[in-house]
Amino acid sequence: MEKSLVLIKPDALQRGITGDIITRFEKVGLKIVGAKMIVAPEELANKHYPKDREEFIVGMGNKTLENYKEQGIDPVEILGTDDPKKIGLELQSWLVEFITSSPILALVLEGPHAIEVIRKLAGFTLPSKAEPGTIRGDYSFDSSSYANISKRPIRNLIHASGNLEEAEFEVGLWFTPQELFDYETIHQRHMTV
Numbered sequence: 433m434e435k436s437l438v439l440i441k442p443d444a445l446q447r448g449i450t451g452d453i454i455t456r457f458e459k460v461g462l463k464i465v466g467a468k469m470i471v472a473p474e475e476l477a478n479k480h481y482p483k484d485r486e487e488f489i490v491g492m493g494n495k496t497l498e499n500y501k502e503q504g505i506d507p508v509e510i511l512g513t514d515d516p517k518k519i520g521l522e523l524q525s526w527l528v529e530f531i532t533s534s535p536i537l538a539l540v541l542e543g544p545h546a547i548e549v550i551r552k553l554a555g556f557t558l559p560s561k562a563e564p565g566t567i568r569g570d571y572s573f574d575s576s577s578y579a580n581i582s583k584r585p586i587r588n589l590i591h592a593s594g595n596l597e598e599a600e601f602e603v604g605l606w607f608t609p610q611e612l613f614d615y616e617t618i619h620q621r622h623m624t625v
């Protein structure tokens with residue numbers, strides 16, 4: 433059993449597709465054990481997207497560079513640099529600005545292999561590469577190069593914890609133990625008989 437954090441980002445709330453997204457998680461059997469609507473304070477957003485987590489910052493920068501290479505775009509022309517760390521830090525500031533700009537819905541979902549299952553349902557980061565049937569593949573078509581030119585994050589509707597370590601950290605960051613609940617779902621009963 434794992435718990436994972438999902439943030440339904442401002443674009444999903446503003447488009448009125450929050451219910452559809454939650455339904456997809458519920459349909460596979462994931463249990464909602466925490467839920468809150470919040471305008472994230474900047475401090476919380478900076479902890480969620482930590483500037484000092486090299487792996488996260490450089491990882492985002494490298495993903496952007498790879499994507500540009502594939503599309504034959506010169507990163508220096510659009511972002512003024514081809515340094516993955518500098519690009520990652522720039523993306524981090526856009527993410528903090530976006531996530532704090534409007535209400536979001538934070539969820540903790542629980543289930544066997546919840547982290548992997550949620551990432552599968554969410555789909556690939558870039559909407560153009562997210563498979564049909566996934567949340568991002570079915571509901572988003574934003575482009576990374578267009579987002580970069582506009583100096584904003586790709587609008588891809590949700591955040592989902594990437595691994596166990598990240599999930600434990602993020603669940604603890606957004607929820608107190610008292611805000612998490614336990615109850616039995618029909619899916620649990622089916623798995624134990």
Ligand code: GDP
Pocket residue numbers: 491492495496499523527556557576579580584585586587588590591592594
């Ligand atoms: P995720 O775990 O699939 O959300 O992807 P990442 O952790 O790599 O990136 C975090 C968020 O940053 C993504 O969900 C996007 O909103 C945004 N993002 C990622 N890559 C890019 C990019 O190349 N350009 C822009 N503008 N935003 C990006």
